[in-house]
Amino acid sequence: MQSLQGKNALITGGSRGLGKAVAIALAKEGVNVAITGRNIASLEETVAEIKSLGVNSAYASFDVSDKNEVKSGIENLTGNFGTFDILVNNAGIAAFGGFLEMEEDQWEDIVKTNLFGPYYVSRAVVPGMIEKNGGDIINVSSTAGLKGNAVTSAYSASKAGLIGLSESLMFELRKKNIRVATLTPSTIASDMSKDVLKITDGNPEKVLQPEDFAELIVDILKFNKRAMLASASIWSTNP
Numbered sequence: 001m002q003s004l005q006g007k008n009a010l011i012t013g014g015s016r017g018l019g020k021a022v023a024i025a026l027a028k029e030g031v032n033v034a035i036t037g038r039n040i041a042s043l044e045e046t047v048a049e050i051k052s053l054g055v056n057s058a059y060a061s062f063d064v065s066d067k068n069e070v071k072s073g074i075e076n077l078t079g080n081f082g083t084f085d086i087l088v089n090n091a092g093i094a095a096f097g098g099f100l101e102m103e104e105d106q107w108e109d110i111v112k113t114n115l116f117g118p119y120y121v122s123r124a125v126v127p128g129m130i131e132k133n134g135g136d137i138i139n140v141s142s143t144a145g146l147k148g149n150a151v152t153s154a155y156s157a158s159k160a161g162l163i164g165l166s167e168s169l170m171f172e173l174r175k176k177n178i179r180v181a182t183l184t185p186s187t188i189a190s191d192m193s194k195d196v197l198k199i200t201d202g203n204p205e206k207v208l209q210p211e212d213f214a215e216l217i218v219d220i221l222k223f224n225k226r227a228m229l230a231s232a233s234i235w236s237t238n239p
């Protein structure tokens with residue numbers, strides 16, 4: 001397995017929950033980590049924690065669904081880090097509601113954030129990876145993108161779209177030594193799943209924790225360069 005020491009990573013939605021767990025796990029491997037989000041206080045706190053592990057870290061605050069903010073924010077981070085070796089498209093939002101009950105604006109916001117967000121960020125990062133002839137992109141979808149359900153139309157549509165985007169990128173970019181993995185986790189004990197969606201109590205004895213997901217990502221990134229994991233699902237053993 002290859003070392004990650006000295007690589008540069010960009011993690012969207014990296015100030016808390018899954019994104020923060022991945023950021024900390026990569027920093028422990030010697031990776032310099034840039035994170036994005038919208039809560040500056042959380043971003044600053046996480047950056048300080050990452051720096052305490054002896055690596056470089058910085059943040060950019062922007063909305064991933066706004067292509068102009070994405071372009072400006074990543075340009076600023078590139079000035080600090082140079083090109084990125086690793087991109088984790090993790091930022092996302094969710095809400096459940098009946099097809100006719102959910103407001104159109106909310107439905108659109110979910111799709112813009114969860115599908116257009118990874119598209120805009122990848123568009124900004126991929127040219128640098130192509131220039132250096134290598135890189136890793138990990139797109140965080142969901143089991144909800146594999147199968148729709150009642151009241152999940154917006155979230156499932158956005159995550160299914162991300163699976164299609166990610167799989168297409170995998171076939172296109174592998175020829176340029178860029179590996180693209182599509183991850184479809186089941187319920188993980190994040191702030192969103194516990195406090196917003198209220199679909200789990202987060203019991204660490206039964207429910208997947210952010211650290212479990214981070215461990216999977218680190219292992220994927222450590223694969224020998226000749227090997228690539230195209231997709232993977234992670235589930236709780238006995239919820």
